[in-house]
Amino acid sequence: MSGADQAENSSEQRASGLRVQDFDFDLPAELIAQQPPAERGQSRMLVMNRRTGALKDAVFADLPALLDPGDLLVLNDSRVIPARLYARRTLRREREEPTGRIEVMLTEPAGENRWRALVKPGKKVVVGERLVFPAPSGAIALEAEVLERGAFGERLLRFEPVADFFAVLDSIGHMPLPPYIRRDDANADRERYQTVFSRERGSVAAPTAGLHFTPQVLDALAARGVEVARITLHVGLGTFAPLRVERVDEVHLHRERYTLSPEAAAAINAARRSARRIVAVGTTVVRTLEHCAQQAGGRPLEAHSGETAIFIASGFKFQLVGALLTNFHLPQSSLLMLVSAFAGREHVLNAYRHAVENQYRFFSYGDCMFLA
Numbered sequence: 001m002s003g004a005d006q007a008e009n010s011s012e013q014r015a016s017g018l019r020v021q022d023f024d025f026d027l028p029a030e031l032i033a034q035q036p037p038a039e040r041g042q043s044r045m046l047v048m049n050r051r052t053g054a055l056k057d058a059v060f061a062d063l064p065a066l067l068d069p070g071d072l073l074v075l076n077d078s079r080v081i082p083a084r085l086y087a088r089r090t091l092r093r094e095r096e097e098p099t100g101r102i103e104v105m106l107t108e109p110a111g112e113n114r115w116r117a118l119v120k121p122g123k124k125v126v127v128g129e130r131l132v133f134p135a136p137s138g139a140i141a142l143e144a145e146v147l148e149r150g151a152f153g154e155r156l157l158r159f160e161p162v163a164d165f166f167a168v169l170d171s172i173g174h175m176p177l178p179p180y181i182r183r184d185d186a187n188a189d190r191e192r193y194q195t196v197f198s199r200e201r202g203s204v205a206a207p208t209a210g211l212h213f214t215p216q217v218l219d220a221l222a223a224r225g226v227e228v229a230r231i232t233l234h235v236g237l238g239t240f241a242p243l244r245v246e247r248v249d250e251v252h253l254h255r256e257r258y259t260l261s262p263e264a265a266a267a268i269n270a271a272r273r274s275a276r277r278i279v280a281v282g283t284t285v286v287r288t289l290e291h292c293a294q295q296a297g298g299r300p301l302e303a304h305s306g307e308t309a310i311f312i313a314s315g316f317k318f319q320l321v322g323a324l325l326t327n328f329h330l331p332q333s334s335l336l337m338l339v340s341a342f343a344g345r346e347h348v349l350n351a352y353r354h355a356v357e358n359q360y361r362f363f364s365y366g367d368c369m370f371l372a
Contacts, residue, residue: 018248018314023340024331025352032180033365036192041214044360044367048351050343055354058370060212063325066370067279069225071323072271074264076207076284077230079198081106081166082173084185087131087144089124100124102131104157105176106169107204108236108257113159114147122153131157133172141172166201176204178364180330193364202234202257208327208364209282226279229267233258233284233308243332248313253334255307258288262303268320269300277322279372283335286321286342287312293319312338314345323372328355328362343371 037043047056047066058066067073083106102125105118119125127149133142142165148156162168175185175193185193195210197218221228238254245251268289271278280286291308292301311334324342329335340348351369360367 018345019246020243020248020251020332021246022248022345023333023336023349025349025356027331027356027362031356031359031362031366033361033363033367034181034183036188036211036365040192040196041212041217043212046351046355046360046367046369048343048347048369048371050347050371053344053347053350055351057358060368061217063217063370064220064224064226066372067221067224067226067323068277070227070274070276071279072227072229072267072276073221073279073281074229074231074268074285074289075195075197075210075213075281076233076288077195077197077199078203078207078232078234078284079201080175080194080203080206080235081201082169082190083107083176083204084174085133085142085169085172086174087133090130090132104131104133105204107154108234109202110156113161113165115144115157115159116150117155117157118153119155120153122155125149125155135172141168178205180363181365197230200232200234200259202232203236205235206364207233207235207282207284209325209368211365212325212368213281227267227271229264231258231260231264231285231288233288235284238334243334248337251311251313251334251337253309253311255309256284256287257305257307258291259305260288260292260301260303265301265303272300272320277372278320279323279325280321281325283324283326283329283338286324286338289320290316290318312341314341316341318342323370325368325370327364327368328352328360328366330363339369339371 041060043060045058045060047058085104087102087104089100103120106115108116110116125146127146129146131144132140135141143160144157146155147158175189177185193206196213234257236256243251287310291310
């Protein structure tokens with residue numbers, strides 16, 4: 001059995017015997033990064049040998065030296081949209097003056113002029129009601145009708161058509177910083193909560209492992225002979241939904257949209273044929289690659305678009321990913337479970353304890369780990 005197989009088939013319990021609380025850890029609030037580093041790419045990086053659990057403190061700029069010529073680095077090029085909007089309520093039938101500010105977080109498109117969204121406060125927004133979204137000037141920039149009501153503040157909205165919906169979002173929307181960043185978004189977040197290689201807009205949260213990259217690091221990787229491929233997975237509602245079950249085998253994730261381009265499929269197939277290591281930048285890339293591998297059933301990957309709700313936990317058999325760059329994740333989260341499936345729960349929780357003791361910065365704007 002290879003070292004990778006040993007890591008994937010560790011002696012710890014499989015997911016069916018694990019509880020969500022088995023992925024808890026103590027995190028002082030002051031270690032949750034509220035701002036990005038002063039300059040992109042200046043983060044610290046904790047390096048882990050996933051077979052032994054050995055740890056080494058490093059910095060992100062060391063990444064090119066940790067990769068080998070011929071490695072295939074896979075990035076998620078999804079671009080975050082300014083998905084947090086503020087609306088005022090007005091009853092459709094009475095057409096009364098708008099009252100009461102409502103926060104609307106767009107989560108995914110659901111057909112022509114339709115979006116799924118989270119609304120706060122949810123109890124006030126009923127089916128049939130109209131929401132109006134003012135521009136800074138006070139003029140109405142968007143209008144939407146509530147078509148359906150879901151659980152936990154979910155709504156289906158139908159927007160009145162406008163010439164360029166995304167241009168309006170750019171003018172009135174706010175960057176959807178996660179709830180553990182306890183401040184309003186700033187102009188700087190428009191650039192810093194976005195990877196330098198983002199191009200396909202559609203995410204409502206950043207694929208945060210990619211936030212560390214700079215053009216200089218990408219150039220250094222190319223100079224070392226590391227190949228780069230890009231896939232797209234649009235981060236959606238699941239990022240904001242806490243796990244509301246007790247057992248890991250009861251976890252079900254929301255579906256997210258992805259695209260595997262012809263160029264990416266060809267690069268991944270070629271790396272696989274020649275036994276070159278595939279390095280995933282972020283859990284979104286892991287989920288997309290491993291979902292596509294499952295769909296292919298052992299055959300070469302083919303370019304396509306689709307949706308995935310894949311949940312990766314202990315006992316999962318990784319088919320493509322050989323190394324992972326990732327940020328530090330929330331306690332009791334599906335992303336922490338994914339990383340634990342890749343490197344072993346005890347190894348990962350020990351690494352998190354090390355990170356806390358050594359004052360690493362956590363979550364979206366925080367530091368990163370490299371597991372290989």
